[in-house]
Amino acid sequence: MTIKDLAAKTGYSVGTVSRALNNHPHVSKTARDMILKAADELGFQLNVNAKQLKQQRTTSILVVVKGTSNELFGELVESIQNSIAQTEYSLHVYYLDEDENEVKRAVQLCLEKKPLGVLFLGGNSRNFQTDFGMIDIPCVLVTNDASELPFFNLSSVSTDDVQASKSAIDAMVALGHRDFVIVGGDRTVSDTSKLRYEGCMRSFREHNIVFDENLDYEGVRFSYQDGYNATQKLLKSGRRFTALFAVADVMAIGAIRALRDNGLRVPEDVSVMGFDGLPLGSYTVPKLSTVGQAVKVLANRSVEILIENIEGRGRCRHETTPFAVYQRESTQKIGG
Amino acid sequence: MTIKDLAAKTGYSVGTVSRALNNHPHVSKTARDMILKAADELGFQLNVNAKQLKQQRTTSILVVVKGTSNELFGELVESIQNSIAQTEYSLHVYYLDEDENEVKRAVQLCLEKKPLGVLFLGGNSRNFQTDFGMIDIPCVLVTNDASELPFFNLSSVSTDDVQASKSAIDAMVALGHRDFVIVGGDRTVSDTSKLRYEGCMRSFREHNIVFDENLDYEGVRFSYQDGYNATQKLLKSGRRFTALFAVADVMAIGAIRALRDNGLRVPEDVSVMGFDGLPLGSYTVPKLSTVGQAVKVLANRSVEILIENIEGRGRCRHETTPFAVYQRESTQKIGG
DNA sequence: TTGTACGCGTTATCAA
DNA sequence: TTGATAACGCGTACAA
Numbered sequence: 001m002t003i004k005d006l007a008a009k010t011g012y013s014v015g016t017v018s019r020a021l022n023n024h025p026h027v028s029k030t031a032r033d034m035i036l037k038a039a040d041e042l043g044f045q046l047n048v049n050a051k052q053l054k055q056q057r058t059t060s061i062l063v064v065v066k067g068t069s070n071e072l073f074g075e076l077v078e079s080i081q082n083s084i085a086q087t088e089y090s091l092h093v094y095y096l097d098e099d100e101n102e103v104k105r106a107v108q109l110c111l112e113k114k115p116l117g118v119l120f121l122g123g124n125s126r127n128f129q130t131d132f133g134m135i136d137i138p139c140v141l142v143t144n145d146a147s148e149l150p151f152f153n154l155s156s157v158s159t160d161d162v163q164a165s166k167s168a169i170d171a172m173v174a175l176g177h178r179d180f181v182i183v184g185g186d187r188t189v190s191d192t193s194k195l196r197y198e199g200c201m202r203s204f205r206e207h208n209i210v211f212d213e214n215l216d217y218e219g220v221r222f223s224y225q226d227g228y229n230a231t232q233k234l235l236k237s238g239r240r241f242t243a244l245f246a247v248a249d250v251m252a253i254g255a256i257r258a259l260r261d262n263g264l265r266v267p268e269d270v271s272v273m274g275f276d277g278l279p280l281g282s283y284t285v286p287k288l289s290t291v292g293q294a295v296k297v298l299a300n301r302s303v304e305i306l307i308e309n310i311e312g313r314g315r316c317r318h319e320t321t322p323f324a325v326y327q328r329e330s331t332q333k334i335g336g
Numbered sequence: 337m338t339i340k341d342l343a344a345k346t347g348y349s350v351g352t353v354s355r356a357l358n359n360h361p362h363v364s365k366t367a368r369d370m371i372l373k374a375a376d377e378l379g380f381q382l383n384v385n386a387k388q389l390k391q392q393r394t395t396s397i398l399v400v401v402k403g404t405s406n407e408l409f410g411e412l413v414e415s416i417q418n419s420i421a422q423t424e425y426s427l428h429v430y431y432l433d434e435d436e437n438e439v440k441r442a443v444q445l446c447l448e449k450k451p452l453g454v455l456f457l458g459g460n461s462r463n464f465q466t467d468f469g470m471i472d473i474p475c476v477l478v479t480n481d482a483s484e485l486p487f488f489n490l491s492s493v494s495t496d497d498v499q500a501s502k503s504a505i506d507a508m509v510a511l512g513h514r515d516f517v518i519v520g521g522d523r524t525v526s527d528t529s530k531l532r533y534e535g536c537m538r539s540f541r542e543h544n545i546v547f548d549e550n551l552d553y554e555g556v557r558f559s560y561q562d563g564y565n566a567t568q569k570l571l572k573s574g575r576r577f578t579a580l581f582a583v584a585d586v587m588a589i590g591a592i593r594a595l596r597d598n599g600l601r602v603p604e605d606v607s608v609m610g611f612d613g614l615p616l617g618s619y620t621v622p623k624l625s626t627v628g629q630a631v632k633v634l635a636n637r638s639v640e641i642l643i644e645n646i647e648g649r650g651r652c653r654h655e656t657t658p659f660a661v662y663q664r665e666s667t668q669k670i671g672g
Numbered sequence: 673t674t675g676t677a678c679g680c681g682t683t684a685t686c687a688a
Numbered sequence: 689t690t691g692a693t694a695a696c697g698c699g700t701a702c703a704a
Contacts, residue, residue, distance in 0.1 A: 002681055013691045018683060026689060045447050049394075050681030053385040053696050074410050081431055093429055095417055111381050224619045257619040283560045283593040285621045338697055349675045354699055362673060386697035389680050 001044055009038050021046065060090050061306065062115040064106050066122035067098035070222040071250060072276045072293070073121045076142065079299030080119065087307065089116065098221055099189070103131040110135055116310045119302055124191050125149060138309035138316070142302045143293070144191055147318035155309065155316040157301045159293045161192055164323040165199030168245055168273050168291045171325045173207050176334030177243035177271060180204070180211060183230045183255050184247045186219040193219065196247045196275065215239055220251070227254025235262050242270055242334055249274040249281050249290055256284070256330065271331035277324075286329030294321045337380055345374050357382065396426050397642065398451040400442050402458035403434035406558040407586060408612045408629070409457045412478065415635030416455065423643065425452065434557055435525070439467040446471055452646045455638055460527050461485060474645035474652070478638045479629075480527055483654035491645065491652040493637045495629045497528055500659040501535030504581055504609050504627045507661045509543050512670030513579035513607060516540070516547060519566045519591050520583045522555040529555065532583045532611065551575055556587070563590025571598050578606055578670055585610035585617050585626055592620070592666065607667035613660075622665030630657045 003017045010017070012031055019027045020035040038044075052058050063080060065073050077093060084091050092113060096102055102123045110118070117138040128141075128149055139154050146156035169180070182200060185193030197217070204211045211217075216239060218230035227246055234241075235258065244259070246252035252274030256266050266272050266286055274281060277292025298321050308314035339357070343350045348367055355363045356371040374380075388394050399416060401409050413429060420427050428449060432438055438459045446454070453474040464477075464485055475490050482492035505516070518536060521529030533553070540547045547553075552575060554566035563582055567590065570577075580595070582588035588610030592602050602608050602622055610617060613628025634657050644650035 004681075014682085015684085015691055015693090016689080019690090022683085028689060031689080043447070047389070047681050048448075049385045049389040050696090051683075053383070053389055053680090053698090054682045054684080056696070058385075071407075071410075074407075078431055090428075092426075095414055111379070112384075224615060228619060253616070253619050256621065257623075260621055279560060280589070280616075283564065283589050285592065285596055287593075339699095340697080350698080351675055351677095351700080352673085355674090358699080360700095364673060367673080383697050386680090387699075389682090389696090390698050390700085392680070 001042060002047065003044075006035060006038055006042070006044055009042070010034050058114050058116065059088060060092050060113060060115045061303075061310075062106065062109055062113060062118040063091060063093040064102050064109070064118060064120050064123075065093065065095045066100070066102045066120070067096075067222055070122070070248060070276075071278055071280070072143075072248070072295070075278070075295050076121055076299050079296055080303055083300055083303040089307070089310075101127050101131065103127040103135075106139075107131060107134045110137065117306045119306060120144075122192070124189060126189075128154070138306055140302050140306045140309075142298060145195075145318060145320075152316055153309070155305045155318060157298055157305065157319040157321060159298070159323045160320050161195035162199040162202065164291045164293075165196040165245070165247065165275065166203045167199075167323070167325050168275065169200050169203035170206075171289075171327065172243045172245070172271060172273060172331060173203060173209070175243075175271065175331060178207075178209050178334075179241040180209065180243045180245060181216045181234045181239055181241045182218070182245050182247070183227055183234070183251050184217055184219050185222060188219075193247060200245065216241070222248045222250060224250050224254040224257075227251030228258045229254075231255040231258035232262075235259075235264075243331075244270055244272045245275075246272065247275045249276040249278045249288060252288055252290065252330070253280075253284060256286075256288075267330050267332040268336075271334075273331055277326065281326075281328070284330075289326060289328045289331040291323050291325045293323055297321045337378060338383065339380075342371060342374055342378070342380055345378070346370050394450050394452065395424060396428050396449060396451045397646075398442065398445055398449060398454040399427060399429040400438050400445070400454060400456050400459075401429065401431045402436070402438045402456070403432075403558055406458070406584060406612075407614055407616070408479075408584070408631070411614070411631050412457055412635050415632055416639055419636055419639040425643070425646075437463050437467065439463040439471075442475075443467060443470045446473065453642045455642060456480075458528070460525060462525075464490070474642055476638050476642045476645075478634060481531075481654060481656075488652055489645070491641045491654060493634055493641065493655040493657060495634070495659045496656050497531035498535040498538065500627050500629075501532040501581070501583065501611065502539045503535075503659070503661050504611065505536050505539035507625075507663065508579045508581070508607060508609060508667060509539060509545070511579075511607065511667060514543075514545050514670075515577040516545065516579045516581065517552045517570045517575055517577045518554070518581050518583070519563055519570070519587050520553055520555050521558060524555075529583060536581065552577070558584045558586060560586050560590040560593075563587030564594045565590075567591040567594035568598075571595075571600075579667075580606055580608045581611075582608065583611045585612040585614045585624060588624055588626070588666070589616075589620060592622075592624075603666050603668040607670075609667055613662065617662075617664070620666075625662060625664045625667040627659050627661045629659055633657045 007014045020032045120141045141156040187194040220226035274290035281288035339353045356368045456477045477492040523530040556562035610626035617624035
């Protein structure tokens with residue numbers, strides 16, 4: 001079943017058939033109707049390989065997911081897939097380990113798959129600085145800001161991590177907390193972690209709160225297990241604190257568990273705040289206080305921007321999506 | 337950069353270059369070495385479209401994921417991707433809504449993408465009975481048993497849902513429980529739900545436990561929210577129970593939350609058991625008792641079987657993977 | 673062992 | 689508006 005058969009069936013030439021199938025002008029309504037009808041009846045499927053070989057262009061968009069244990073990305077991928085499904089493009093998703101170089105990997109995948117664009121879910125600017133030069137198709141970095149990076153083909157849509165985590169700390173300070181520890185990411189390797197840390201520090205400075213980055217900060221991976229371990233370590237070190245901020249909900253959940261295992265109650269003994277706003281957080285015990293990211297907006301804007309750029313209808317841009325601090329049950333006023 | 341360029345560079349013909357690149361016999365070591373070296377130096381990438389057009393065969397494997405909110409599938413996809421990464425095949429993942437017809441969708445995707453095989457994550461036998469006939473490539477149904485289905489190209493690897501959920505109930509009975517409710521799936525539409533229900537009933541019969549399927553069973557979707565709602569409904573109905581079995585961990589977590597919101601303690605007032613063994617369950621408060629599936633085994637065997645069948649080295653088969661009941665903190669002996 | 677040449681299913685160019 | 693035909697890059701018979 002090729003356009004040749006279709007041509008034979010309808011009496012037109014392959015040229016006309018091709019034009020009809022692709023909605024090109026210069027084909028009579030009679031011809032178009034007849035051909036489309038025949039195609040439909042015969043269940044004709046255009047051969048993508050032949051098309052792409054001829055046109056020297058694929059139809060695929062790459063999604064590179066960095067750090068698979070962060071459930072936020074799971075939600076994002078789902079949203080992205082839904083947006084893309086309504087377009088002519090197709091999606092290829094690749095999950096990378098948290099400490100792989102996502103840009104190097106993307107370069108390699110671009111050579112191999114020749115996609116029209118790529119969506120990076122997470123990433124760190126150092127990798128972009130050194131390796132992104134090899135990529136010349138439109139890309140967008142999701143959940144990280146790339147406005148400081150000197151690439152004309154790299155957009156970004158992200159939450160303002162500094163403001164968001166500053167707000168988180170502010171909220172806890174407003175509750176009367178002054179003794180903080182942070183379960184964060186590795187700031188030498190994750191921009192997100194660095195920015196969220198920076199947001200915390202701003203709040204601390206603004207409120208004259210003492211914070212020792214060597215003693216009160218643990219930089220680990222974004223997972224339940226690491227959140228748990230980091231909290232254990234903080235506890236073992238003998239630091240005294242009434243508030244714990246975890247820069248991801250998964251870590252916060254691990255942290256709460258560790259606190260419990262050490263006989264500490266949440267929020268009575270220590271308040272815990274997470275980051276991301278996973279649905280799960282509404283069902284945990286206690287319900288997780290968190291700063292929520294706008295997952296759907298993040299996803300939709302990312303694919304809109306990417307497609308605009310792929311289709312040459314726009315330049316690269318850097319957008320910020322809203323966040324909100326949700327005070328649920330894992331935080332409370334100091335002393336009750 | 338095509339094999340033509342490579343031919344020009346090395347002085348050999350495109351035929352020899354092609355043979356060298358594909359590890360065919362009848363090419364001298366000299367030629368092979370020289371060509372491979374040149375390819376490497378020039379960063380040569382074979383044009384997949386041309387290759388597939390010529391060979392009339394793609395290299396892709398389809399993964400159809402049914403019910404996106406079930407986090408078990410997230411873990412599975414990750415595992416599957418890792419297995420496939422080490423092969424010559426490429427993966428295309430599609431997430432479907434829980435109540436879409438996964439087989440109809442697969443048929444359509446097969447026409448479009450012409451994959452070599454497909455992996456179904458979840459699915460129901462009714463859809464297979466009516467629509468699977470259209471598919472003639474090797475497939476494997478993961479997490480559901482397909483041994484009763486009359487298709488020579490459909491394998492399956494699954495947990496023995498009947499035994500597994502019987503074991504779950506048995507374990508709670510051994511703890512002294514006799515008043516059960518179940519937060520399950522829709523048995524008219526989900527085989528998994530039907531089987532797990534069946535397992536429960538067997539245990540109930542064996543232990544002469546009274547269970548009213550109309551009053552003590554809620555059939556809903558596999559999500560936190562639905563687990564929560566179902567439990568609310570059970571509670572509102574005034575049923576008295578000391579044990580709740582949720583046929584998925586996500587539902588169990590929703591259920592625990594609902595119990596708490598009604599002033600009931602877990603496990604003191606009611607014991608809760610989940611199903612799946614998500615990592616998350618080790619960090620919740622209380623830690624979730626659950627029957628764990630062997631995710632890695634499920635994933636590995638599925639792709640092994642699929643690839644065997646794709647390469648014609650095996651027939652279709654139906655395997656069962658081990659499960660284990662983990663008693664953590666959400667269950668306890670009745671009255672203490 | 674190597675080279676030549678055809679064809680896979682499309683799209684696009686050019687003539688009609 | 690249509691039809692004929694040349695590419696696209698590769699694999700593979702067949703010939704050498």
